[in-house]
Amino acid sequence: ATAALAGCGSSGSGNDRPTLGFSQVGAESGWRTANTRSIQESAKTAGINLKFADAQQKQENQIKAIRTFIQQHVDVIAFSPVVESGWDTVLKEAKDAKIPVLLTDRAVDSKDTSLYETFLGSDFVTEGHKAGQWVADQYKGSNETVNIAVLEGTTGSAPAIDRKKGFADIIGTDPKFKIVASQDGDFTRAKGKEVMQAYLASKQRIDVLFAHNDDMALGAIQAIEEAGLKPGKDIKILSIDGVHDALQAEVDGKENYVVECNPLLGPQLMDLVGKVKAGQPIEKRIVTEETTFTPEQAKAALPDRKY
Numbered sequence: 001a002t003a004a005l006a007g008c009g010s011s012g013s014g015n016d017r018p019t020l021g022f023s024q025v026g027a028e029s030g031w032r033t034a035n036t037r038s039i040q041e042s043a044k045t046a047g048i049n050l051k052f053a054d055a056q057q058k059q060e061n062q063i064k065a066i067r068t069f070i071q072q073h074v075d076v077i078a079f080s081p082v083v084e085s086g087w088d089t090v091l092k093e094a095k096d097a098k099i100p101v102l103l104t105d106r107a108v109d110s111k112d113t114s115l116y117e118t119f120l121g122s123d124f125v126t127e128g129h130k131a132g133q134w135v136a137d138q139y140k141g142s143n144e145t146v147n148i149a150v151l152e153g154t155t156g157s158a159p160a161i162d163r164k165k166g167f168a169d170i171i172g173t174d175p176k177f178k179i180v181a182s183q184d185g186d187f188t189r190a191k192g193k194e195v196m197q198a199y200l201a202s203k204q205r206i207d208v209l210f211a212h213n214d215d216m217a218l219g220a221i222q223a224i225e226e227a228g229l230k231p232g233k234d235i236k237i238l239s240i241d242g243v244h245d246a247l248q249a250e251v252d253g254k255e256n257y258v259v260e261c262n263p264l265l266g267p268q269l270m271d272l273v274g275k276v277k278a279g280q281p282i283e284k285r286i287v288t289e290e291t292t293f294t295p296e297q298a299k300a301a302l303p304d305r306k307y
């Protein structure tokens with residue numbers, strides 16, 4: 001598959017409006033759709049020419065899109081890297097072309113941090129800690145074994161690596177917590193459902209399901225219902241993101257806890273584009289502020305939830 005490239009406005013020089021080349025991961029989740037909309041709308045508001053490329057969750061498509069942006073001499077390149085590794089060569093090409101690069105949402109593992117200006121996004125390890133802490137609190141005072149199944153995000157992606165680590169940091173301190181299944185659900189509803197069906201078919205008792213994002217939890221909820229079980233009751237469910245459908249699932253009693261990951265990065269990103277274009281200094285790491293939702297908090301938040 002080739003990356004879809006959609007431009008609006010003119011490229012590079014010859015226009016005072018800065019041109020931003022943005023390579024998006026794909027459209028795998030409700031979170032991602034909200035993130036794309038935030039970037040497109042805030043570019044328009046800020047008067048930034050946006051060249052938007054959807055990588056369809058393939059690193060090769062992102063590399064191709066970044067090379068196209070370099071050839072087009074855009075003013076700034078931003079991207080949300082599908083996986084953490086393998087970016088040094090293309091980032092060096094951007095640096096040699098003197099085009100500043102901004103990382104949004106996900107990090108790269110490049111040792112040479114001069115290859116990018118900043119990383120704007122969530123602290124995924126903290127999100128994993130919040131999820132682990134909720135599980136620990138639910139079973140405080142009990143000595144019984146708690147079987148936990150995990151639906152992991154895309155293998156090699158920063159949120160999958162960091163959320164797994166953060167969760168393990170907390171539940172790993174008590175031997176009563178046992179991870180009985182942990183597989184890649186690729187951050188999608190369809191894969192979350194498919195992997196959950198396999199977990200249920202194994203007949204392993206599952207007390208808690210931790211999904212690295214809401215969409216996989218929502219797919220798993222379907223699988224659990226189709227297996228004749230009650231999600232949220234027979235199996236406690238928690239996930240990360242905070243999209244409308246997951247908050248609704250909490251209100252409906254099908255999900256028990258949601259850790260927020262904020263997708264609305266567009267306004268901050270456009271502000272950073274303006275600053276690097278003007279040669280102003282920016283912070284090397286900008287962390288997004290986030291909350292958590294119990295079912296009661298989900299009910300209160302739902303009427304104003306935009307995504």
Ligand code: AHR
Nearest residue numbers: 029031105159187213261
């Ligand atoms: O990188 C952020 C993660 O990617 C979100 O949790 C998930 O929904 C998305 O696909």
